[in-house]
Amino acid sequence: MKEFKIGDFIRLKNNSLYQINRVSGGEINIFEISNISSNHIEIQDCDKRIPYSEIEAIPINGIDDLKIYYDPIIATSSFGDGEPKPIRKVDKSYYLETFQNHIYQNKNLKELVKEQNLKYVHDVQNFLRNKFQKNELRIDVI
Numbered sequence: 001m002k003e004f005k006i007g008d009f010i011r012l013k014n015n016s017l018y019q020i021n022r023v024s025g026g027e028i029n030i031f032e033i034s035n036i037s038s039n040h041i042e043i044q045d046c047d048k049r050i051p052y053s054e055i056e057a058i059p060i061n062g063i064d065d066l067k068i069y070y071d072p073i074i075a076t077s078s079f080g081d082g083e084p085k086p087i088r089k090v091d092k093s094y095y096l097e098t099f100q101n102h103i104y105q106n107k108n109l110k111e112l113v114k115e116q117n118l119k120y121v122h123d124v125q126n127f128l129r130n131k132f133q134k135n136e137l138r139i140d141v142i
Contacts, residue, residue, distance in 0.1 A: 004041070007135060008033050008122040009068065010055045017054070021045045022141045028067050030058060030139050045141070057120040062094065065121050067140045070095040072102065092140045095124075104131075
């Protein structure tokens with residue numbers, strides 16, 4: 001069994017067994033772990049505890065992870081009293097495509113991830129946490 005942490009993305013082996021509380025129902029089989037116990041996990045958008053045997057890692061393949069996007073918080077210029085706040089547009093493009101536009105020490109994030117030879121999405125999340133102290137991957141559930 002892979003080591004998962006709270007906040008990691010997983011998928012269910014059989015999501016039809018669970019009531020998914022999303023607009024899309026269980027159509028998108030990507031979930032964020034919200035709690036971990038010795039025998040079960042809990043995921044966002046589902047009220048039922050799920051045994052470890054019912055979850056699996058999401059491979060990085062452009063198919064199973066297609067509904068994951070990168071949403072970094074980027075500092076903007078300051079604005080004065082009475083000035084409208086800038087509108088923040090979220091780019092929900094596939095995260096690995098978006099990684100090409102984010103440079104860190106003369107390499108884009110996609111290159112950095114490739115160098116790490118990561119196979120699963122939760123490994124990318126842990127890499128981001130370790131490198132930048134935050135994970136800014138999100139699930140496009142709609």
